Amino acid sequence: MAATTKPVTALVVNGVERKVEVDPTTPLLWVLREQLELTGTKFGCGIAQCGACTVRVDGRAIRSCITPVSSLEGKQIQTVEGLAPAPETRHALQRAWIEHQVPQCGYCQSGQLMSAAALLDANPDPSDEDIDRAMDGNICRCGMYGRIKAAIKSAARANAADGPPAAGAGAEESSHG
Ligand code: FES
Numbered sequence: 029m030a031a032t033t034k035p036v037t038a039l040v041v042n043g044v045e046r047k048v049e050v051d052p053t054t055p056l057l058w059v060l061r062e063q064l065e066l067t068g069t070k071f072g073c074g075i076a077q078c079g080a081c082t083v084r085v086d087g088r089a090i091r092s093c094i095t096p097v098s099s100l101e102g103k104q105i106q107t108v109e110g111l112a113p114a115p116e117t118r119h120a121l122q123r124a125w126i127e128h129q130v131p132q133c134g135y136c137q138s139g140q141l142m143s144a145a146a147l148l149d150a151n152p153d154p155s156d157e158d159i160d161r162a163m164d165g166n167i168c169r170c171g172m173y174g175r176i177k178a179a180i181k182s183a184a185r186a187n188a189a190d191g192p193p194a195a196g197a198g199a200e201e202s203s204h205g
């Protein structure tokens with residue numbers, strides 16, 4: 029009896045190429061959690077309504093629960109495990125999250141961080157309205173919205189104090205923070 033083989037999809041996750049054998053329609057969320065053991069990305073609703081599964085693809089925040097892996101070949105996927113610029117450091121947002129004691133139960137937090145990271149790369153000095161708009165799809169059942177906003181502003185100030193990002197940084201990861 030011949031075993032059924034699944035197509036190989038080559039993904040780049042947190043800067044490392046990973047090859048996975050899955051049905052091409054499999055949502056990225058399940059590949060991250062079950063194939064690649066990157067369990068920082070959470071399952072909430074499964075229908076793009078809560079933001080718990082948010083990761084970044086080519087810098088943009090996307091909902092991994094509804095994104096088929098087959099659409100991601102050749103793209104840069106970043107999960108919360110890859111948010112810090114180096115393993116021994118923390119991203120400015122992670123430092124601000126600690127400073128403002130943002131997490132309560134913590135379940136929504138990786139999605140919040142990834143949306144916030146995409147926001148700050150696109151808009152280094154966001155207004156309250158910018159933050160509300162960018163974070164609108166990330167639900168926090170613990171209601172930490174005020175602290176999330178304060179932490180995003182704190183991270184923006186820290187980034188500004190560290191100096192401007194390298195030319196052309198845009199949606200790419202900056203080398204500091
Ligand atoms: S699990 Fe993807 S948006 Fe809720």
Ligand code: FES
Pocket residue numbers: 130131132133134135136137167168169170171172
């Ligand atoms: S910290 Fe509990 S859901 Fe956001």
